[in-house]
Structure formats: structure tokens, C-alpha cells
Amino acid sequence: MSTELPDSAAFPSAEPPSAPTRRTFIATTTVVGGAALAGGLVAAPPTLGAEEAVAAEAPPGSRVSLTVNGVRRTVTVDNRTSLLDLLREHLDLTGAKKGCNAGACGACTVLVDGSRVNSCLTLAVRLEGAEVTTIEGLAKGDQLHPLQQAFIDEDAFQCGYCTPGQIVSGAACIQEGHTDSPEEIREWMSGNLCRCGCYVKIVRAVEQTVRGK
Structure with missing residues (x-):
């Protein structure tokens, strides 16, 4: 036996409820927000001119004066510029190499x-x-530094990438007086790596330079 629903249950009242539904709230908010923007109630951020935009994006820079290989140089660089990048990119002195950069x-x-x-x-x-x-x-003109000549005499390099740093470090090691033994030379030049493994000949070059002093 079937039970018939009353008309009020089968066809609920078409009148909207007194409280707004979630869908109605979202739709209303969207319309109001769009109208506010269209009416200029919300101010848009000011547009920068081309020169102002470039100035805003440019990193802070500083002017620095220093003497490089006996020549006074004055340059303006980004405050984050390393001495290595200053030498290579601003002064065209590419002898110092960028290896690990760390x-x-x-x-x-x-x-x-x-x-x-x-x-x-x-x-x-x-x-x-x-x-x-x-x-x-x-070097002094065409006259090589004694350690440069010793590197040639002892064949103390292969690929040559580390050689400028090795020679500069070795020259300082000699000047500092840390050359009393091969072990001392290796210790005080341990911060200079040679991927080709020329350490024995590098030490010999330093020793040759010390003997020639």
C-alpha cells in the first residue's frame, strides 16, 4: 500500500529562506568587490617610470680605489662583488682563476x-x-719571477689551471720563511689543490727558488 506525500512535502515552497545561503553570500561579495574596483574605490599601485624602475632594481654600489700590480685603479662595483670578479671582469686580469668559488x-x-x-x-x-x-x-717586464722560472724548469704543472694560484701562494710561502723542509712547504701550501697531482714537482720548484735566493 503506497503512502502519498502531502503537496507541501512534494513541492516545497519556492520562497527563499530568510537567512542568505553560502552561494548567495559568495555571489554578492564578488559583485560588490567588482563594483568597488570598477568605481575606483581601491587605488591601483602607482606605475614607475622606466628610469625609476631601473633605479629600483639596481643593487647598491660603491666606489673603491686600490693599487693592483703597482697601478692605482678606481672602480665602482656592486657591493657584493668579490675581488676575484673585480680583477677578472672589471680590470681584465684573468690570471687568478675561478675554481670552486668557495x-x-x-x-x-x-x-x-x-x-x-x-x-x-x-x-x-x-x-x-x-x-x-x-x-x-x-714578473718584472719580460723577466720572470724566480718561482715562475722554477715551475718551468721542474715541469710543475700539467693543465695549468691551478698554476697561477700555486705560484702566488708559493712566492708568499717563500717570503714568509715556511720553506725549511718539503713537509713544511706542503703544509703551508695545503690550501692550493692540484687536480693533476703535480705536488712533488711543485715542492721541488719552491725548493729550487729558495736555493737560488
Whole structure:
């Protein structure tokens, strides 16, 4: 026996409920928001001119003066520029090499005020008034530095990528007096890596230079 529903249950009232539904709320909010934007109630961010945009995007820079291989140089660089990038990209001194760019291989070794530094880790803007010597500054004209000649005599390189840093570091090692034994030379040059494994001949080149002093 079937039970018939009353008309009110089969066809609910078409009148909307007194409280707004979720769908109605979302639709109303969207319409109001669009109208506000169209009417200019919400201000759009100001548009920068071309020059202002470039200025806003440009990183902070500084002017630095330093002496490189006996020549006074003044340049304006990004404050994040390393000494290595200053030498290679601004002064065209490409002898110092970018190996690891993390201070671990020594290929970028140069002298700053007579001391060895990893130029990839040294900020250029901190060297105002400093004296910098690179591999290009060791020779005197056509006369090679004694250690440069010793590297040739001892065949102390293969690919040559690490050689500028090795020679600069070796020259400083000699100047510092850390050359009393092969073991001492290896210890004080341990920060310079040679992927070709020429360590024995590198030590011999340093020893030859010391004997010729």
C-alpha cells in the first residue's frame, strides 16, 4: 500500500529562506568587490617610470680605489662583488682563476698587502687603499719571477689551471720563511689543490727558488 506525500512535502515552497545561503553570500561579495574596483574605490599601485624602475632594481654600489700590480685603479662595483670578479671582469686580469668559488681550491690566490687571500671570498669594497698583487704582477717586464722560472724548469704543472694560484701562494710561502723542509712547504701550501697531482714537482720548484735566493 503506497503512502502519498502531502503537496507541501512534494513541492516545497519556492520562497527563499530568510537567512542568505553560502552561494548567495559568495555571489554578492564578488559583485560588490567588482563594483568597488570598477568605481575606483581601491587605488591601483602607482606605475614607475622606466628610469625609476631601473633605479629600483639596481643593487647598491660603491666606489673603491686600490693599487693592483703597482697601478692605482678606481672602480665602482656592486657591493657584493668579490675581488676575484673585480680583477677578472672589471680590470681584465684573468690570471687568478675561478675554481670552486668557495675558498677551497686556492686557484684564485692573490696577495693583499703582502698576505695570501682567496680572492673569491674577499669583498672588493673592503679593500679601499689596499695593495693587490696577482700572478700578472710577479714578473718584472719580460723577466720572470724566480718561482715562475722554477715551475718551468721542474715541469710543475700539467693543465695549468691551478698554476697561477700555486705560484702566488708559493712566492708568499717563500717570503714568509715556511720553506725549511718539503713537509713544511706542503703544509703551508695545503690550501692550493692540484687536480693533476703535480705536488712533488711543485715542492721541488719552491725548493729550487729558495736555493737560488
